[in-house]
Amino acid sequence: MVVSESDLTSEYRHIPVMLGEVLETLSPRDGDVVCDCTLGGAGHSLELGRRCSPSGLLIGIDQDDVALAAAGERIRANVPEVASLQLKGNFSQLDGLLQRAQVPGVDCFLFDLGVSSPQLDVPERGFSYHEDAPLDMRMDPGTQTLTAAEVINTYSEADLTRILRAYGEERWASRIAQFVVRRRAHAPIQTTMQLVEVIKDAIPASQRREGGHHPARKTFQALRIEVNHELDALEAGLQSAIRWLNPGGRIAVISYHSLEDRIVKNVFRQRSQGCTCPPDLPVCVCGNVPVIELGERKPRVPSPDEIANNPRARSAKLRSATKLAG
Secondary structure (H helix, E strand, O other), X not given: OOOOHHHHHHHOOOOOOOHHHHHHHHOOOOOXXXXXXXXXXXXXXXXXXXXXXXXXXXXXXXXXXXXXXXXHHHHHHHOOOOEEEEEEOOHHHHHHHHHHHOOOOXXXXXXXXXXXXXXXHOHHHOOOOOOOOEOOOOOOOOOOOOOHHHHHHHOOHHHHHXXXXXXXXXXXXXXXXXXXXXXXXXXXXXXXXXXXXXXXXXXXXXXXXXXXOOOOHHHHHHHXXXXXXXXXXXXXHHHHHHHHEEEEEEEEEEEOOHHHHHHHHHHHHHHXXXXXXXXXXXXXXXXXXXXXXXXXXXXXXXXXXXXXXXXXXXXXXXXXXXXXXX
């Protein structure tokens, strides 16, 4: 099945996660420059744009061509009064993208790190373990060359084990890697369902539904992170966003698994930390100066009602920070 751009314009209208909390945290005002670093279906951006209009600027970044086109069309139709830019790229390229936008600074940054529903739901993208499709998982097929199939069929058993353990936190990582290598020796593993079969064979039957989750969930997460270099991109994007924030500007990040949340927590902690010199030193030699002030010490989570209405929000965590003056 070939999915057209027009088909996906409606498909990309997913439910924005923790929308109320995001609006409360960022508090965009008329005249603000707002940057949604993960534009997706523009669910968050529509409301952010309404609040920074009519004299503000709404910037949306996404590396998916179809998402970018659909989101731009939706913003122009629903919030025509706000100036908006849709820029193709990954938030690891944030410095260059904002230079292209010719803005001196940004008042509100949003990172929603979840894979958008249409990317999961369109079988051809290869993200889903529920549909049979080529093993792809590239966020930007136009420029990326590494696919999940290449990872599965060319990485060594040791490297596969490392990826599944580090990026998927998969307790059966070594056994799954062993079964993958054994299976591909006979024929390449080319589709999502072929990989799901290998994973099910590798995990003991009594453990396959541990925690109520699909047995392939962690492996597919790990492959997606490896193919798209997601964790490296996240740290680079956060550091850039903090640099671009105007004094008093706010940043909000929604993460969906512990690896992402750990990076957000560590970057925020590092950039909010002051002098770390021993107290007996007469002068500071470390040079650390706090750049941001943390929001809540513990991340905010979705309400039970939201989780009931949007199950994909169940693992979401929202962390935030504010840029200090000077």
